[in-house]
Amino acid sequence: MGAIARPRRRVLAALLFAAGAPVPAFPAATGTEAYTVYAAGDIARCKHPDPRWSGAAATAALVEPLLRADPRSAVLSLGDHTYPVGAASEFEKCYAPTWGRFRDRTWPTPGNHEYATPGAKPYFAYFGERAGRAGRSYYSLRLGSWHVISLDSNLKGAAHAAQIAWLRTELAKDPAPCTLAFWHHPLYSSGGHPPPGRMRDAYRVLHAAGAELVLSGHDHDYERFARQDADGRIDPERGVRQFVVGTGGAYATPFIFFQPNSEAREANLDGVLELRLLADAYEWRFLPAHPGRVPAGSTPDRGRQACS
Structure with missing residues (x-):
């Protein structure tokens, strides 16, 4: 999160929910290729007086038994792991008692709050x-x-250019049938x-390579976009679908700048995105x-999409 001030009120966006029965679990995995990931960012707010009763504790309690039940599962953490400055004490006192319980199952990416401490050294x-x-x-x-693929959206100048060059090389040397990037x-x-x-x-490089998904956080809400290119044009055949999942537990913030091609929005609930990665x-x-x-009588957002 940056410095834009927003009222800390919880806003429910009706687009997320449609009338129906409660969401059932996914069917059991078939074959050997299925893998499940749980993704969210904007997680542990250290101003909470007790991390055991924080939003981060609630989302951790949701994820932990799911990981325990399925060895073919992992967590993708989408940055801003701690607030306010990503200090070592914040990781120790706020993150470790909550999402730190499954650190060995987590693949992270840094947010801007990590870099509020020089070099994001406590994060690394x-x-x-x-x-x-x-x-x-x-x-x-x-x-x-x-x-x-985990990318660092905080890099600038030559460091960012080197990252993009690396991304092109990485996509070329590993042309997997399905690709997910997160930052x-x-x-x-x-x-x-x-x-x-x-x-x-x-995003443009990923779209050209036929990638399927981009996951991000930063805004403290959940939002799903249609498949589109890097210039916001709908591409139902090869477009990249982006999810914003800033619902890891820090605090909710409202929608303000409504964007085209947004298909589902929710700014009221902490939670995680469950993704079943099939062959x-x-x-x-x-x-x-x-x-x-x-x-x-409502059902949280869900769906299925074939890879490009």
Whole structure:
């Protein structure tokens, strides 16, 4: 989150919910390629007097048993792990008792609050090689059959240019059937940050390579966009679908700058995005940390999409 002031009121966006029965679990995985990830950013707010009763504790309590039940699952953390400045004490006192319980199952990306402490050193110290190797703050891995890429949306100038060059090389050498990238600042968002165009070049490279998904946080809400290119043009055949999942527990903020091609929005509930990464498709489901707060007769966002 940046410095834009917004009222700390919870706003329910009706586009997220449609009338129907409660969301059932995904069917059991078939084959050997299915892999499940749980994603959210904007997590541990250290102003809370007791982390055991924080929003981060609620989302951690949601994710932890799901990870325990499924060895083929992991967490993608979308930046701003702690507030306000990503200090070592914040990771120790606020993040470790909540999402830190599954640090060894987490693949992170840094947010702007990590860099409020010079060099984001506590973040890199906390996650170690999982935050990148060889002095880089970006990396890639395979989860099931998917190529998963973590990028650093805080880089500028030559450092950012080097990241984009690395991304092109990485996509060329590992042409997986399905690709997911994640970073902190969304290219598209209806939240309180006007779309800055940050990471447009990364989105363009991913679109040209036929990538499926981009996940981001930064705005403290949930939003799903249609498949589109880096200039906001709908592309139903090869477009990249972006999710904003800034619902990790920090605090909710309202929608302000409503964007074209936004298909689902929710600014009332903490929760995580569950993604089933299949051999040639993906399924998504928003999991609220407090299901009892979901309006009666409504169903949180979910869907399925074949890979390009």
